[in-house]
Amino acid sequence: MAKLLSDKKIAILGAGAVGSFYGGILAKSGFDVTFIARGRQLEAFKQTGLTVKSYKFGTFNQNIRAAAQLDGIYDVIVIATKSGDTAKACHNINDHLSESGFVVSFQNGVDNIQTIRKFVDIKRIIPASIYIGVSVETPGTVVHSAEGLITFGPLAETDLDHINELKEIFDKANLDYRVDNNILLVQWKKLLWNLAFNPLSAILEATCGQLSRDSSIRRLMENIINEGVQAASKDGIEIPHDYISSIPDAVVNLENFKTSMLQDIQKGKNPEIDGILKPVMDRLESAPYCETLYRILHFKYGKKFIYTPKLTVDVIVENEKSEILLIKRKNPPHGWALPGGFVDYGEKVESAAARELFEETNIKITTEELHLLGVYSDPARDPRGHTVSIVYYAKSSHNPTAADDAAETAFFEKNKLPSEIVFDHKQILSDYLHKK
Structure with a gap:
C-alpha cells in the first residue's frame, strides 16, 4: 500500500544554510524530516531546534530531529552538501532509501549527479537548481533574505513518478518551484x-x-x-x-x-x-x-587559514557643555555615529583613534588625552561584517568640521541624542554615560 504524502520521511543530507531553510519549511508543513548535520549546527539543533527568519515565511522555531549520519529509511533524501563532500556523504545512501525512494540534489555545480549516480540508480536522481539568498546567522538559525525558487527536472533516465511526487511535496509546503525539462541548461x-x-x-x-x-x-x-x-x-x-x-x-x-x-x-x-x-x-x-x-x-x-574580525576604533568626545559629538555618515549604514574607523596595519590603536577623529571632524587631540572605555565585539554590531572596536573617550572644546566619511558633525545634549544612531553606538554611549 502506497504511503500517504504526509507520511513521507525526508532526510536533509547537509544541513547548512540551504538545507536547513528548506528542511525547516518542510518540517513546518508537517513532513517527517531528519536533518543530517555536524559540529555546532548539530549541537544547536539538538539543544534549541531550528530557527528560520524568512522575508516570506516569517520567523518561526521548529523542533526537529537531527543526527550526525543517516540512520533510518527515507522516501526522499535531499543532498545539500558542498560538491566536494558529495562522495563521502553518499557512500551508504542507497542503504537508507525506501524501495520507491529517490534523491534530490540541491547543490551548486554541474558534476554532482555524476558522483551521486555511483551510489544510486540514475532513475532515482533528480537534479535541482536554486536561486536564493540564505545564510546561517548563528548555529541553529538561518536567515532567508531573497528569492527562493527551486527549479528541478528529469534527466533522460529519471523516473517521472518521482518528479510528480516531488511536485506534490513542494505544493504542500507552499514552496516556489518550476519544472524544467532542460535541467542541465538550468x-x-x-x-x-x-x-x-x-x-x-x-x-x-x-x-x-x-x-x-x-x-x-x-x-x-x-x-x-x-x-x-x-x-x-x-x-x-x-x-x-x-x-x-x-x-x-x-x-x-x-x-x-x-x-x-x-x-x-x-x-x-x-x-x-x-x-x-x-x-x-x-x-x-x-x-x-x-x-x-x-x-x-x-x-x-584551500587548507588551514586564519580569518579574523576587522579591528576598528571609536571615540566619544565630550565638550565643556557636557555635550556629545556625533557624525552623520556619508556611506551605508546611514545615520549618526561616533567618530571612528579602521586601524591601519602597523598602527597603534590609540594612534588610529586620534587619526580617525581628526580626519572626520578636524578635532586634533593627542593619544595621551584618550581614555579607554572598553572593547565591543558582538559579531552583529556592524551589518557590513564582523568588527571589533576599541572605544576611547576624551574631552575637547574645538569646533568640529565634517570631513572624510562624515557628511555632518554636531554636538548633542546627552538627553537629546538623535534616534537614528547606527552600529552599537547607542549601547556604547549608554555605557559611557553610566560610567560617568
Missing part, C-alpha cells in the same frame, strides 16, 4: 552566475552589489563568464546570449548579499572552490581566468 546558467560572483566575492570580500557596480570588475566577470560558456558548449549546452549579458546585473534583492564562498570564509570554513571552478577547467584546454581564481583561492583558503 544548472549551467546557475554555474555561470556562481562563476561571476562567488570567487571574486571571496577574494575581494565584497557583496554582490559592490561587484556589480564596479566597471572594471564587470569586465573581469565577462571574461570569466565567457570561459564558462565555452565549457558548457563542451557538454552540448548553448547558453542564450541575452542571459549571458544579464549575469553581472543579476543582483536584484542581492545587493548586500555575501556569496556562499564569502560566508564560508568568514566562518573559518573552506569555501566550495572545486565545485564552482573545476567544471570549467576540466572541460577546456585553457581557462586562464578561472584557473587564476582557482589557484589564488586554493593557496589562500
Whole structure:
C-alpha cells in the first residue's frame, strides 16, 4: 500500500544554510524530516531546534530531529552538501532509501549527479537548481533574505513518478518551484552566475552589489563568464546570449548579499572552490581566468587559514557643555555615529583613534588625552561584517568640521541624542554615560 504524502520521511543530507531553510519549511508543513548535520549546527539543533527568519515565511522555531549520519529509511533524501563532500556523504545512501525512494540534489555545480549516480540508480536522481539568498546567522538559525525558487527536472533516465511526487511535496509546503525539462541548461546558467560572483566575492570580500557596480570588475566577470560558456558548449549546452549579458546585473534583492564562498570564509570554513571552478577547467584546454581564481583561492583558503574580525576604533568626545559629538555618515549604514574607523596595519590603536577623529571632524587631540572605555565585539554590531572596536573617550572644546566619511558633525545634549544612531553606538554611549 502506497504511503500517504504526509507520511513521507525526508532526510536533509547537509544541513547548512540551504538545507536547513528548506528542511525547516518542510518540517513546518508537517513532513517527517531528519536533518543530517555536524559540529555546532548539530549541537544547536539538538539543544534549541531550528530557527528560520524568512522575508516570506516569517520567523518561526521548529523542533526537529537531527543526527550526525543517516540512520533510518527515507522516501526522499535531499543532498545539500558542498560538491566536494558529495562522495563521502553518499557512500551508504542507497542503504537508507525506501524501495520507491529517490534523491534530490540541491547543490551548486554541474558534476554532482555524476558522483551521486555511483551510489544510486540514475532513475532515482533528480537534479535541482536554486536561486536564493540564505545564510546561517548563528548555529541553529538561518536567515532567508531573497528569492527562493527551486527549479528541478528529469534527466533522460529519471523516473517521472518521482518528479510528480516531488511536485506534490513542494505544493504542500507552499514552496516556489518550476519544472524544467532542460535541467542541465538550468544548472549551467546557475554555474555561470556562481562563476561571476562567488570567487571574486571571496577574494575581494565584497557583496554582490559592490561587484556589480564596479566597471572594471564587470569586465573581469565577462571574461570569466565567457570561459564558462565555452565549457558548457563542451557538454552540448548553448547558453542564450541575452542571459549571458544579464549575469553581472543579476543582483536584484542581492545587493548586500555575501556569496556562499564569502560566508564560508568568514566562518573559518573552506569555501566550495572545486565545485564552482573545476567544471570549467576540466572541460577546456585553457581557462586562464578561472584557473587564476582557482589557484589564488586554493593557496589562500584551500587548507588551514586564519580569518579574523576587522579591528576598528571609536571615540566619544565630550565638550565643556557636557555635550556629545556625533557624525552623520556619508556611506551605508546611514545615520549618526561616533567618530571612528579602521586601524591601519602597523598602527597603534590609540594612534588610529586620534587619526580617525581628526580626519572626520578636524578635532586634533593627542593619544595621551584618550581614555579607554572598553572593547565591543558582538559579531552583529556592524551589518557590513564582523568588527571589533576599541572605544576611547576624551574631552575637547574645538569646533568640529565634517570631513572624510562624515557628511555632518554636531554636538548633542546627552538627553537629546538623535534616534537614528547606527552600529552599537547607542549601547556604547549608554555605557559611557553610566560610567560617568
